[in-house]
Amino acid sequence: MSATTTTTRAASRKQTNAIPIRPLALWLLAVFVIGTAALCYVRIKNQQHVLGERTRQIERRLAEVTSENQALRAQIRSLTSHSALNRRLKDGFIALIPIADRAIARASKPGMETARAEVTRTASAERVLR
Amino acid sequence: MKRQCAARIVCIVVMLTIVFTVFSARLIDLQIARHQEYSRLAAEKNTIRQVIPARRGTIRDCHGEILADNLPMRTVVADGSHIVDPTALAKLAAPYLEMEEAELRERIRGDRKYVVVRRKLPEGNAIELSRALQAGGLKGLYFEPDSKRSYPNNGMLCHLIGFLDHDGEGIQGIEKTMESQLDGEDGFRHMERDRTGREIVIYRGQEQEPRNGADVYLTIDMGLQCIVEEELDAAVLELQPETAVALFVRPATGEIVACASRPGFDLNDVGSAQAEQMKNRAIIDMVEPGSTFKIVVASAAINERVATDATRVFCENGSFAYGGKILRDHHGYGSLGVHEIIVKSSNIGSAKLAMMMGEQRFYDYVTRFGFGRRSGVDLPGEIPGVVHPPHRWDKLTITRMPMGHSVAVTPLQIVMAMGAIANQGRLMKPQIVSKIVDEKGVTIRDFQPEVVREVVTPETAAYISDALREVVGERGTARRAHVDGYAVAGKTGTAQKVSPKGGYMEGKYVVSFAGYFPADKPELVGLVLVDNARLASSANYGGLVAAPVFARIAARAARYLNLTPTEEGESTLALNTEGDRTR
Numbered sequence: 001m002s003a004t005t006t007t008t009r010a011a012s013r014k015q016t017n018a019i020p021i022r023p024l025a026l027w028l029l030a031v032f033v034i035g036t037a038a039l040c041y042v043r044i045k046n047q048q049h050v051l052g053e054r055t056r057q058i059e060r061r062l063a064e065v066t067s068e069n070q071a072l073r074a075q076i077r078s079l080t081s082h083s084a085l086n087r088r089l090k091d092g093f094i095a096l097i098p099i100a101d102r103a104i105a106r107a108s109k110p111g112m113e114t115a116r117a118e119v120t121r122t123a124s125a126e127r128v129l130r
Numbered sequence: 131m132k133r134q135c136a137a138r139i140v141c142i143v144v145m146l147t148i149v150f151t152v153f154s155a156r157l158i159d160l161q162i163a164r165h166q167e168y169s170r171l172a173a174e175k176n177t178i179r180q181v182i183p184a185r186r187g188t189i190r191d192c193h194g195e196i197l198a199d200n201l202p203m204r205t206v207v208a209d210g211s212h213i214v215d216p217t218a219l220a221k222l223a224a225p226y227l228e229m230e231e232a233e234l235r236e237r238i239r240g241d242r243k244y245v246v247v248r249r250k251l252p253e254g255n256a257i258e259l260s261r262a263l264q265a266g267g268l269k270g271l272y273f274e275p276d277s278k279r280s281y282p283n284n285g286m287l288c289h290l291i292g293f294l295d296h297d298g299e300g301i302q303g304i305e306k307t308m309e310s311q312l313d314g315e316d317g318f319r320h321m322e323r324d325r326t327g328r329e330i331v332i333y334r335g336q337e338q339e340p341r342n343g344a345d346v347y348l349t350i351d352m353g354l355q356c357i358v359e360e361e362l363d364a365a366v367l368e369l370q371p372e373t374a375v376a377l378f379v380r381p382a383t384g385e386i387v388a389c390a391s392r393p394g395f396d397l398n399d400v401g402s403a404q405a406e407q408m409k410n411r412a413i414i415d416m417v418e419p420g421s422t423f424k425i426v427v428a429s430a431a432i433n434e435r436v437a438t439d440a441t442r443v444f445c446e447n448g449s450f451a452y453g454g455k456i457l458r459d460h461h462g463y464g465s466l467g468v469h470e471i472i473v474k475s476s477n478i479g480s481a482k483l484a485m486m487m488g489e490q491r492f493y494d495y496v497t498r499f500g501f502g503r504r505s506g507v508d509l510p511g512e513i514p515g516v517v518h519p520p521h522r523w524d525k526l527t528i529t530r531m532p533m534g535h536s537v538a539v540t541p542l543q544i545v546m547a548m549g550a551i552a553n554q555g556r557l558m559k560p561q562i563v564s565k566i567v568d569e570k571g572v573t574i575r576d577f578q579p580e581v582v583r584e585v586v587t588p589e590t591a592a593y594i595s596d597a598l599r600e601v602v603g604e605r606g607t608a609r610r611a612h613v614d615g616y617a618v619a620g621k622t623g624t625a626q627k628v629s630p631k632g633g634y635m636e637g638k639y640v641v642s643f644a645g646y647f648p649a650d651k652p653e654l655v656g657l658v659l660v661d662n663a664r665l666a667s668s669a670n671y672g673g674l675v676a677a678p679v680f681a682r683i684a685a686r687a688a689r690y691l692n693l694t695p696t697e698e699g700e701s702t703l704a705l706n707t708e709g710d711r712t713r
Contacts, residue, residue, distance in 0.1 A: 052331025081282035
């Protein structure tokens with residue numbers, strides 16, 4: 001009985017296949033590489049979406065800031081326009097004192113004679129010189 | 131048993147083959163045969179062509195001050211397929227959109243994918259609404275870039291700048307004539323959106339940047355324009371005329387530096403303006419010029435040597451019977467020289483000078499001075515005026531036209547003719563646009579002064595100029611055009627107003643003063659024209675009404691331009707204060 005059992009065990013041990021480590025490792029490596037590549041692809045794709053979304057938000061924010069800037073510049077232009085300044089001048093918000101004619105000194109014209117150029121060129125002096 | 135089993139297997143395999151063949155056929159049909167059709171459908175659903183609007187160019191004065199600008203705005207659109215709760219959305223958005231909640235709810239109800247909810251929403255409101263929508267977790271409202279033309283100076287220079295229609299196209303003034311330069315070319319971007327309507331940036335397709343419009347620089351100097359507008363407003367307030375025009379040009383170049391017409395309108399509120407307010411009277415109003423026209427006959431007579439400085443013309447002591455009518459002078463004069471005919475503004479003297487020349491030669495000079503033809507200024511709607519050729523004249527025309535009757539001209543034509551005298555006889559083309567600059571700051575067109583023709587010789591121009599200078603002197607009709615410290619030359623004009631029904635309107639006058647300063651080296655030539663001032667006939671003369679306005683403008687302009695005084699002055703120049711005005 002025991003001899004029969006031993007024979008059967010020996011036979012079954014003979015039938016067992018050895019695990020092919022090398023091909024298995026190769027397959028595992030291939031699966032790992034493909035899997036990693038796929039994950040990378042997914043991650044990159046996701047990153048692209050995230051960055052795209054961030055780009056969109058930044059673009060939107062930039063457009064908002066540009067528009068706000070334009071609106072403010074337009075407001076400044078409106079407030080500093082000639083008509084607005086004249087209005088404020090009339091309302092007394094800006095005080096301007098007219099310059100008297102005798103207080104105006106004019107720069108010498110190029111090529112003017114030295115004697116004339118040395119005289120203080122007020123409007124009154126200019127009339128006398130003429 | 132085995133055979134039966136094999137038959138079953140074959141049957142199943144055949145069935146599966148048929149099924150997969152059908153599936154394959156369908157796939158081939160979808161993916162290959164009808165690829166284009168389905169691609170188009172998919173693209174229509176998810177891909178849109180977003181327009182990137184081009185910025186309209188600005189309009190600036192000669193110093194670069196912006197006269198017409200763009201204010202960023204937004205157009206709010208709704209996509210009904212993205213709106214979950216129209217009531218909540220309407221409640222939240224209505225205050226920002228300045229709309230009734232019920233009206234907004236009605237507008238956004240339904241599945242329509244593109245509904246314009248509000249145009250020209252101010253940028254600030256749009257940003258606030260966008261933030262409120264994000265905070266409330268609501269979607270379905272989107273913002274498209276838009277803009278509104280803005281005019282920082284409101285009504286100032288309104289007739290020259292013009293305005294846009296609802297489609298953003300210029301329909302008056304520089305906005306119209308320079309439309310092709312100011313208007314840019316919209317760009318576009320193809321993009322895909324996800325089911326929530328958000329752009330998928332990584333699938334962004336073809337993109338083209340917009341080409342912004344070019345900036346147009348005018349010859350207008352806003353400093354001078356302000357002076358002209360202020361003085362014209364003061365005159366209108368005081369004289370209550372139907373209309374008034376003031377126009378100033380650089381005689382050497384023909385550059386229009388200031389131009390104002392009354393009544394005017396607010397460019398930022400065109401909707402409330404009447405048609406009469408929108409007329410640019412400097413180029414579309416025809417008036418009988420009156421005595422300012424005498425420079426034509428006097429110049430012509432001198433230039434043609436029909437008359438010389440020594441020529442004396444008998445002025446019939448103030449009453450000249452010709453063609454069955456009597457032509458009168460304001461005062462009775464005996465014999466006058468050409469110089470005195472201008473200074474005294476003798477109608478009879480002028481008529482006789484024209485008669486000495488003959489109809490055709492006189493007519494030639496009228497047209498040579500630019501009357502009866504469009505000047506070619508870059509403004510829309512300019513009229514040529516009315517100058518009939520000699521074969522259409524009646525017997526009286528030769529006596530009436532030299533004194534500025536039987537002829538209709540525009541204020542611009544008067545200024546340019548006076549400018550020809552100031553510019554040594556050379557008639558310049560009026561210029562309103564100085565240059566056009568693209569968005570990168572590169573000048574793409576520079577407008578140069580253009581001489582139309584030499585109307586009279588420099589000697590003739592100097593002779594007439596001398597007489598015009600005396601018109602503003604003690605003996606002349608325009609003493610009130612005198613400017614302290616500067617020699618002014620000019621001519622007054624007083625013409626009875628023409629009735630649209632024919633004939634003249636009793637007691638209604640168009641008075642004017644056209645002149646230039648400093649007379650020796652003219653920097654500016656200008657015209658002040660006042661139509662039917664509310665004054666007694668005895669006070670309604672060009673020398674009494676228009677000349678003082680011209681003088682006030684000239685005094686302030688001389689100070690602004692820092693012109694060196696050309697003659698001894700009595701006091702300081704008239705300054706920009708109410709107390710300094712003498713009316």
